[in-house]
Amino acid sequence: MFEIISPMDKPIIDDIMINLIYGIIIKGIGMAIIFYQNSSTGGTDIIAKIINKFTHLDIGKALLSADFIITIFAGLTFGAKLGLYALLGVIINAYVIDNVIAGFSKKMNIMIISDKKEEINQYIIKTISRGTTLYHGDGGFSNKEKTIINTVVSRKQYIKIKHYVQNIDPDAFITVGFVHEVLGEGFNFSN
Numbered sequence: 001m002f003e004i005i006s007p008m009d010k011p012i013i014d015d016i017m018i019n020l021i022y023g024i025i026i027k028g029i030g031m032a033i034i035f036y037q038n039s040s041t042g043g044t045d046i047i048a049k050i051i052n053k054f055t056h057l058d059i060g061k062a063l064l065s066a067d068f069i070i071t072i073f074a075g076l077t078f079g080a081k082l083g084l085y086a087l088l089g090v091i092i093n094a095y096v097i098d099n100v101i102a103g104f105s106k107k108m109n110i111m112i113i114s115d116k117k118e119e120i121n122q123y124i125i126k127t128i129s130r131g132t133t134l135y136h137g138d139g140g141f142s143n144k145e146k147t148i149i150n151t152v153v154s155r156k157q158y159i160k161i162k163h164y165v166q167n168i169d170p171d172a173f174i175t176v177g178f179v180h181e182v183l184g185e186g187f188n189f190s191n
Contacts, residue, residue, distance in 0.1 A: 016085060024089045028060075028096025035059050035097065036104050044070065060098035064090055107179045107187075108158045112149040112165060114172035121149055123164050128157050131186065152182050 011019050031041065040046055048063035055062070067090045075083020114120055117134075124132050128151075135148040153161065158176065165172045 020085055020089050024092045025096055028093045029100055032097045032100035036101050058098045060094035064094035107152050107154060107182045109152050109177045109179050110158060110161060111175045112172055113146050114169045116169040117147045117149060119168055120165055124151050124161060128161060152179055
């Protein structure tokens with residue numbers, strides 16, 4: 001459609017490396033969105049999805065495997081220089097796809113120590129609709145008994161919790177860590 005409205009007979013920039021990098025990043029993001037929806041573009045990614053299904057290799061790496069063969073033939077047909085550019089593009093594409101897909105499912109593990117543990121715990125359970133685990137421990141410095149609230153949430157949910165905790169207990173102690181994958185109640189299983 002864009003070609004009809006604004007046809008391009010040559011690249012905007014004559015630098016093949018810049019065209020390669022930006023083109024592959026845009027393509028990789030688009031393909032990651034398609035793969036995340038468990039769909040296909042109908043190209044070599046069908047082979048990649050089959051490899052992914054049976055070997056459990058990340059979809060980007062599976063696509064790298066499938067496209068590597070085509071890249072070898074491109075190098076033999078169009079010369080070593082263009083073949084190496086194609087190989088670089090395939091590697092960048094795999095990297096972008098895997099990282100964008102990982103970003104969609106990234107969750108945060110939050111641990112909160114606060115004197116307002118009951119209010120915070122109820123806020124997470126009732127308002128955020130997430131489960132919590134309560135740990136009981138002793139402060140190493142203060143020697144006081146403490147309750148630690150632990151939960152795994154999305155970034156958006158974390159921001160809400162953070163603002164709530166800061167408003168009701170500015171002295172609360174919060175640690176946050178990124179979680180690569182979460183499986184179980186309240187979270188989807190990966191394909």
